[in-house]
Amino acid sequence: AQTVTQSQPEMSVQEAETVTLSCTYDTSESDYYLFWYKQPPSRQMILVIRQEAYKQQNATENRFSVNFQKAAKSFSLKISDSQLGDAAMYFCAYRTRGTGNQFYFGTGTSLTVIP
Amino acid sequence: DVKVTQSSRYLVKRTGEKVFLECVQDMDHENMFWYRQDPGLGLRLIYFSYDVKMKEKGDIPEGYSVSREKKERFSLILESASTNQTSMYLCASSPYLTGTEAFFGQGTRLTVV
Numbered sequence: 001a002q003t004v005t006q007s008q009p010e011m012s013v014q015e016a017e018t019v020t021l022s023c024t025y026d027t028s029e030s031d032y033y034l035f036w037y038k039q040p041p042s043r044q045m046i047l048v049i050r051q052e053a054y055k056q057q058n059a060t061e062n063r064f065s066v067n068f069q070k071a072a073k074s075f076s077l078k079i080s081d082s083q084l085g086d087a088a089m090y091f092c093a094y095r096t097r098g099t100g101n102q103f104y105f106g107t108g109t110s111l112t113v114i115p
Numbered sequence: 116d117v118k119v120t121q122s123s124r125y126l127v128k129r130t131g132e133k134v135f136l137e138c139v140q141d142m143d144h145e146n147m148f149w150y151r152q153d154p155g156l157g158l159r160l161i162y163f164s165y166d167v168k169m170k171e172k173g174d175i176p177e178g179y180s181v182s183r184e185k186k187e188r189f190s191l192i193l194e195s196a197s198t199n200q201t202s203m204y205l206c207a208s209s210p211y212l213t214g215t216e217a218f219f220g221q222g223t224r225l226t227v228v
Binding site for chain 1: 148150155156157158159160163171173203205207209214216217219221222
């Protein structure tokens with residue numbers, strides 16, 4: 001069974017600084033997708049970034065980037081120039097490539113941004 | 116934009132009641148999911164459906180059932196609500212082919228008293 005582990009229940013960062021959230025996963029598959037979701041206090045889950053396992057290049061979306069280490073099964077999220085609006089719960093998720101497959105989520109990391 | 120709508124943001128029910136949580140998506144997605152979110156446990160899959168009238172158990176199906184009579188609607192049913200089902204419930208949908216993300220509703224915070 002696939003598992004996703006987020007070992008940091010809580011993190012904090014000073015505004016304008018950089019923070020990295022960790023995620024590891026366990027799978028025997030070679031082709032899959034990885035996601036980072038953000039859940040602000042409004043509770044609406046929002047996709048932050050997506051990585052395809054067969055792509056070696058790390059995905060980036062503005063201030064958000066990932067460090068994808070396939071051999072180590074590691075998928076960390078880096079937030080640069082942190083803003084107050086980045087404060088949220090962040091979830092790492094995994095999905096096998098194919099049809100109809102479910103998503104596997106980590107337990108989440110609560111990020112606080114300090115003004 | 117994809118929209119996934121859950122019928123209630125907050126719900127308070129009594130122990131033993133039959134509870135229906137409704138979810139509707141407007142993007143013709145084949146896959147729909149029901150998750151339960153609890154602090155420290157992340158999102159746990161209750162049931163998912165990849166087609167009308169099709170359903171698959173997730174990790175924690177006990178005490179729940181689902182119904183998908185139409186492609187756009189996926190209902191979660193608590194046959195006899197119990198206090199340990201007090202939680203946040205999230206509905207999501209995605210296209211049949213993987214590669215795309217799941218799109219989520221705004222969540223229903225259910226309290227069973």
